[in-house]
Amino acid sequence: MNRKDDIVDPQIEAALVNLKLSKMAGTANDPYHRFLTAMGLVPFDGGRTAARFIGLQRKMLLGKAIANLMAGPPPPKIPKVAAEKGIRMGFVRSLKQWFIYPVLALCQHLLVSGPVGKGKTNAIFFWLLQLLGKGLNCVFFDFKNEGRRLLNRLTNAAVLRIDQIRENLIAPVGNTKIYFTMFAFEFCKAYGIRPERRRRFQTLLLQMYAGLKPGQPCFSVADILKCVRVLAEEKKDSSWDTLLEALEALVESLGRNAYVRSGARIQERCQVVVYEHPGMVSGFQEFFFAVMTHRMLAAAYEAGHTTEARTVVVLDEGRFALGRQMAGETSSGYVPAPVRLLSQSRSGGFIVIVGTQEIGGIQELVPANVGGFACVGAQTGAEQRGAGQRLQMPEDRWPVLASTRLGDAWFMSHLQTSAVPFSIPECKMGSYPSDAVVAERMRDTMAWLDSHTVFAPPDNEVAVPISYLKLIGEDDDESAEAPGRVPSILADHVALLKAIIESAGRNFSTSELYRAAGVTPDKGGRLKRDLIQNGLISVEKVASQGGRPREVIVASQEGREFIKNEIR
Amino acid sequence: MKFGNPKHARENQEHLALKKMSADAVLAGGADFVTFETGGCDVLAVKRTNGREYRMAIEVERSTRNVVRNLSRDMTSLNCGLVVIVAPSMQVKASIWAHLYKHLGNGDVRDIFVVCAGEFSDALFRGIFENWSAVPSPLKANLERRCPVSAD
Numbered sequence: 001m002n003r004k005d006d007i008v009d010p011q012i013e014a015a016l017v018n019l020k021l022s023k024m025a026g027t028a029n030d031p032y033h034r035f036l037t038a039m040g041l042v043p044f045d046g047g048r049t050a051a052r053f054i055g056l057q058r059k060m061l062l063g064k065a066i067a068n069l070m071a072g073p074p075p076p077k078i079p080k081v082a083a084e085k086g087i088r089m090g091f092v093r094s095l096k097q098w099f100i101y102p103v104l105a106l107c108q109h110l111l112v113s114g115p116v117g118k119g120k121t122n123a124i125f126f127w128l129l130q131l132l133g134k135g136l137n138c139v140f141f142d143f144k145n146e147g148r149r150l151l152n153r154l155t156n157a158a159v160l161r162i163d164q165i166r167e168n169l170i171a172p173v174g175n176t177k178i179y180f181t182m183f184a185f186e187f188c189k190a191y192g193i194r195p196e197r198r199r200r201f202q203t204l205l206l207q208m209y210a211g212l213k214p215g216q217p218c219f220s221v222a223d224i225l226k227c228v229r230v231l232a233e234e235k236k237d238s239s240w241d242t243l244l245e246a247l248e249a250l251v252e253s254l255g256r257n258a259y260v261r262s263g264a265r266i267q268e269r270c271q272v273v274v275y276e277h278p279g280m281v282s283g284f285q286e287f288f289f290a291v292m293t294h295r296m297l298a299a300a301y302e303a304g305h306t307t308e309a310r311t312v313v314v315l316d317e318g319r320f321a322l323g324r325q326m327a328g329e330t331s332s333g334y335v336p337a338p339v340r341l342l343s344q345s346r347s348g349g350f351i352v353i354v355g356t357q358e359i360g361g362i363q364e365l366v367p368a369n370v371g372g373f374a375c376v377g378a379q380t381g382a383e384q385r386g387a388g389q390r391l392q393m394p395e396d397r398w399p400v401l402a403s404t405r406l407g408d409a410w411f412m413s414h415l416q417t418s419a420v421p422f423s424i425p426e427c428k429m430g431s432y433p434s435d436a437v438v439a440e441r442m443r444d445t446m447a448w449l450d451s452h453t454v455f456a457p458p459d460n461e462v463a464v465p466i467s468y469l470k471l472i473g474e475d476d477d478e479s480a481e482a483p484g485r486v487p488s489i490l491a492d493h494v495a496l497l498k499a500i501i502e503s504a505g506r507n508f509s510t511s512e513l514y515r516a517a518g519v520t521p522d523k524g525g526r527l528k529r530d531l532i533q534n535g536l537i538s539v540e541k542v543a544s545q546g547g548r549p550r551e552v553i554v555a556s557q558e559g560r561e562f563i564k565n566e567i568r
Numbered sequence: 569m570k571f572g573n574p575k576h577a578r579e580n581q582e583h584l585a586l587k588k589m590s591a592d593a594v595l596a597g598g599a600d601f602v603t604f605e606t607g608g609c610d611v612l613a614v615k616r617t618n619g620r621e622y623r624m625a626i627e628v629e630r631s632t633r634n635v636v637r638n639l640s641r642d643m644t645s646l647n648c649g650l651v652v653i654v655a656p657s658m659q660v661k662a663s664i665w666a667h668l669y670k671h672l673g674n675g676d677v678r679d680i681f682v683v684c685a686g687e688f689s690d691a692l693f694r695g696i697f698e699n700w701s702a703v704p705s706p707l708k709a710n711l712e713r714r715c716p717v718s719a720d
Contacts, residue, residue, distance in 0.1 A: 488621050489606065489607075489612065489614065489621065489623060489646070489647075490601060490614055490621070493601070493603075530601075530603045530604075533602070533604075534595075534601050534602060536601075562600070562601075
């Protein structure tokens with residue numbers, strides 16, 4: 001006997017019927033109906049109060065439930081947009097027509113969510129290629145080596161690692177003070193530096209910039225590191241240490257880019273720029289995204305405000321760049337660049353397309369500020385709730401999201417009254433090009449970039465070698481000095497070679513060299529022959545006074561290298 | 569270039585040519601230094617990496633007569649980590665392998681390579697160098713026990 005058979009109380013049975021009706025009417029989450037359901041279960045008053053509420057609720061629900069049953073889901077309504085003013089988002093099967101979404105509406109940005117392997121990237125590429133066909137530029141922040149596939153389809157695309165960027169990330173674009181404020185904030189947030197250090201760093205940047213002479217290139221990140229190092233040593237101030245360590249970490253992460261004093265913007269040459277930075281820590285990724293965003297925004301506003309779309313910014317994995325706290329410091333007056341890009345840049349001509357596996361993985365600010373939301377599926381209950389609420393679907397239809405087929409998507413925007421399902425065609429992007437293929441394709445572009453770049457001199461600091469065996473007490477040097485140690489079989493060769501190198505320019509005779517090396521003439525002759533055979537020395541004839549030409553032995557470059565690589 | 573051993577009058581032109589050929593191949597394959605007839609070894613190749621000296625002996629053998637003696641000398645006296653025996657033909661190569669198995673048993677012979685003159689290539693020696701282990705070969709102890717140099 002199951003639990004259902006246990007229930008004999010007609011009052012409870014009636015309440016359960018109401019509950020079913022409530023679900024059919026789509027009011028299960030309505031607080032008023034919940035209250036009525038609860039009142040239908042109250043035990044006092046001989047059941048009269050409960051019966052009154054049950055009857056009242058049933059009257060309210062019955063009509064709506066029957067209407068819902070008869071009507072079925074309403075047909076989707078899609079905005080009517082001329083094909084040349086929009087892009088094809090997908091094909092609506094029930095209406096047998098394409099869903100055209102206006103490019104202008106895309107300026108209010110787009111969020112795509114869905115589990116892995118359900119076609120987020122395919123959808124982004126499908127829309128992106130149409131936007132590129134309309135002449136828009138693209139900046140693709142690539143966290144998982146997806147963007148390089150654009151090289152298969154486009155000729156004017158550039159794929160750059162962080163160290164290949166030839167733009168000085170610290171050279172201000174737009175207002176200098178605002179730029180350095182942004183840089184200091186983002187840098188200190190990424191590397192966990194306290195506000196008082198940040199203010200000092202900000203002042204230092206402004207002072208260094210003020211100290212630039214006309215025509216002098218801006219300092220690089222590596223230059224700042226050197227300056228901070230000097231200041232810390234001069235002032236004997238250990239409070240600079242945290243900043244110093246953070247700057248060192250930044251220089252490491254930026255690689256060659258940290259040494260760029262002035263360079264070229266790749267956007268001047270290529271329509272599509274893919275910034276590849278997989279494997280970087282999330283703090284650095286957010287810092288990099290914020291700096292690049294600020295530079296893009298400042299450059300766009302310098303070029304003039306517009307109501308037309310100019311640049312598409314793609315974040316295939318939004319959680320990497322938009323996952324952490326995006327708010328600025330309280331009462332600081334600083335608004336982070338990604339926030340400005342998403343919520344305050346209506347006239348910059350930007351279209352931001354953000355892909356994410358789940359909406360909960362990115363800041364609430366992002367879905368709240370996008371005009372269009374596409375969902376390619378939702379597996380868990382939390383994802384279904386998040387996506388269903390964004391799509392403004394009734395709660396009873398949320399499970400439909402779990403069974404979304406590969407290539408299908410639900411789309412909701414401020415131009416619609418209800419979510420529209422459509423299917424997105426497969427966008428054939430080809431295989432993933434290898435690093436060698438990417439390097440080959442980027443060779444000319446890198447040559448152009450390098451020809452327009454001024455680098456700071458590289459750091460000559462060489463790491464002091466430390467033998468780990470020595471540290472842990474297993475030094476092989478000690479075993480080398482043990483009685484069983486095998487002497488180098490080339491010891492005599494090396495001795496002769498050393499004697500030859502040390503006697504360079506002093507015109508030693510061959511026998512003098514043998515003596516210097518401590519070998520007999522017979523053995524010396526054999527050693528000399530071996531060294532000649534291996535190209536480590538050469539024999540030259542020099543004219544002598546009155547006698548026959550004199551033999552002079554000269555060490556070759558290989559010979560000098562051979563000595564440097566002397567064995568222990 | 570003089571690369572023969574004047575003491576060994578029985579080394580014919582084929583032997584000398586194979587010595588030269590193997591020296592060229594081992595140099596192209598990654599060796600830093602090559603000497604002839606050092607300690608009696610036909611070709612001794614040296615590679616210096618990370619402050620260590622790795623030695624490879626190359627013996628040109630036209631018969632099985634001196635194979636074990638030469639092998640033992642190279643591994644024990646010259647401390648070679650690896651020995652490559654160069655045979656002029658496939659028949660000689662097969663007989664050398666049979667001879668080695670007979671005298672050394674089915675022990676660890678991983679540090680002996682027997683190659684035929686027709687199999688020479690830079691890639692072969694490069695492959696050998698890459699697999700060159702600094703760990704003393706168990707074969708060395710085996711040879712010291714079974715075929716002491718003084719016995720020859």
